[in-house]
Every structure is written in C-alpha cells, then in structure tokens.
Amino acid sequence: MWQAIRRWFDPRELRSVGTTPDYRFSLANERTFLAWLRTSLALVAGGLAAAQFLPPLSWAHLREVIAVALLLLGGTVAVRALDRWARTERAMRLGVELPPSRFPAVLALSVGVGALVLVAAVLAGAVGFRD
Amino acid sequence: MTDPTDAGRRDPGLQPERTRLAWQRTALAMTVIMVLTARLAYTRGLTGAVVVGLAVLLWGAALRLCWRRATGAGPAAAHGRALPLAALATAGYATLGAVLVIRGMW
Numbered sequence: 001m002w003q004a005i006r007r008w009f010d011p012r013e014l015r016s017v018g019t020t021p022d023y024r025f026s027l028a029n030e031r032t033f034l035a036w037l038r039t040s041l042a043l044v045a046g047g048l049a050a051a052q053f054l055p056p057l058s059w060a061h062l063r064e065v066i067a068v069a070l071l072l073l074g075g076t077v078a079v080r081a082l083d084r085w086a087r088t089e090r091a092m093r094l095g096v097e098l099p100p101s102r103f104p105a106v107l108a109l110s111v112g113v114g115a116l117v118l119v120a121a122v123l124a125g126a127v128g129f130r131d
Numbered sequence: 132m133t134d135p136t137d138a139g140r141r142d143p144g145l146q147p148e149r150t151r152l153a154w155q156r157t158a159l160a161m162t163v164i165m166v167l168t169a170r171l172a173y174t175r176g177l178t179g180a181v182v183v184g185l186a187v188l189l190w191g192a193a194l195r196l197c198w199r200r201a202t203g204a205g206p207a208a209a210h211g212r213a214l215p216l217a218a219l220a221t222a223g224y225a226t227l228g229a230v231l232v233i234r235g236m237w
Binding site for chain 1: 146147149150153154156157160161163164167168170171174212214215217218219221222224225226228229231232233235236
C-alpha cells in the first residue's frame with residue numbers, strides 16, 4: 001500500500017526497476033492518464049452543476065445525494081487514474097503484461113445504472129407518483 | 132517540408148505534441164471546475180469566501196503545472212511529479228465540492 005503510494009509521487013522509485021521503454025509508450029501512458037483525469041473532471045463538474053443548477057427535487061436531499069455521489073465517483077476516478085498510470089509504467093519497464101482492471105466496467109455500470117434510476121425518478125415525478 | 136524518404140518512419144514528433152494538447156485540454160477542464168466550485172462557494176456565504184480563495188489557488192497551481200508540463204513534454208520529461216499533483220488537485224476539487232454540498236444541507 002505505502003509502496004504503491006510512494007510510486008505515485010517518486011519518479012526515482014518508478015525508475016529503479018527494469019529498463020526505460022520507448023518514450024512514446026510512456027507518453028501514450030501519460031495521455032491515457034490525462035484522459036481518465038478529464039473523465040474525473042467531467043464527473044466532478046456534473047456533481048458541482050447538480051448541486052447548484054438542479055431545483056430541489058421531490059425526494060428530500062435527492063439533489064445533494066446525486067451531487068455527492070458524482071463528486072465521490074470523480075475523486076475515485078482521479079486517484080485510480082494515478083494508480084493505473086504508475087502500475088502501467090512499472091509493467092512497461094519490467095516488460096510484463098499490463099495489469100488487468102475491472103474498473104472501466106464498474107464505472108460504466110455505475111454510470112449506466114445511475115442514469116436508469118434517474119430516468120425512473122423523472123418518469124415517476126412526471127406521472128405524479130410521489131411518496 | 133517532409134523528406135519523402137522519411138514517409139515510412141513513425142513520426143516521433145507527434146507524440147510530444149499530442150501529449151501537450153492533452154495537458155492543455157486538461158487545464159481547460161480544470162478551469163471549468165474552478166469556476167463551478169467558486170460559484171458554489173460564493174452562494175454559501177463566509178465559508179464560501181475561504182473556499183473561493185482555495186479553489187482559485189488550487190486552479191493556479193494546477194494550471195501552472197499543466198503549462199510547464201505542456202511546454203516541456205518530450206523524451207526528457209517522460210516522468211515527473213506533475214501527474215500525481217494533477218490527480219490530487221482533481222481529488223481536492225471533488226472533496227471541496229462534497230464538503231460544500233454536505234454543509235449546505237443544514
């Protein structure tokens with residue numbers, strides 16, 4: 001755990017194993033990290049926008065729940081992007097297979113399920129079915 | 132002008148260029164986040180004033196980081212602390228936003 005966190009921050013720690021790969025691969029890894037970071041920023045933007053531009057919803061605090069859920073998801077994606085970048089860099093240096101990950105599937109499913117729940121909530125509100 | 136004998140070779144020059152552009156897109160997204168955080172904080176009164184300051188500081192640091200990275204990206208800059216710091220700045224905005232939203236419920 002601490003070892004992994006040290007690898008995030010210390011370039012020398014990363015460079016201490018294996019051989020330096022073609023720098024183009026390192027840059028591609030960096031761009032993948034940045035793409036994940038922008039995904040994270042989009043989720044954070046969604047949370048911030050939900051908190052201030054949504055009108056209060058019929059269920060108490062539903063708006064705040066949506067906002068905090070999006071913000072937490074965004075924060076998780078950012079930290080995970082960093083971890084993934086460091087692990088990939090290490091794998092490339094050691095010449096081993098890239099680490100497998102379930103995270104994209106989990107993220108896609110949670111966004112999809114979240115969207116479905118909100119569609120159901122909007123429809124329920126539209127036909128006047130309320131608690 | 133491209134040398135025709137180079138046509139079959141991969142162009143290493145495009146990789147730093149694309150990475151620079153990726154950093155610039157990220158800096159733009161950071162700006163949007165800063166504006167949204169500042170706006171949310173502004174509507175929350177005195178605590179908000181402090182958070183607006185924090186958000187702008189965080190944004191300045193992140194932008195400077197992105198900018199330095201964008202102008203320096205290349206073979207020599209394949210590693211650095213810019214990545215962890217950019218990720219932490221994003222997580223920092225998420226935390227600031229969550230604190231503001233939760234505080235606003237009471």
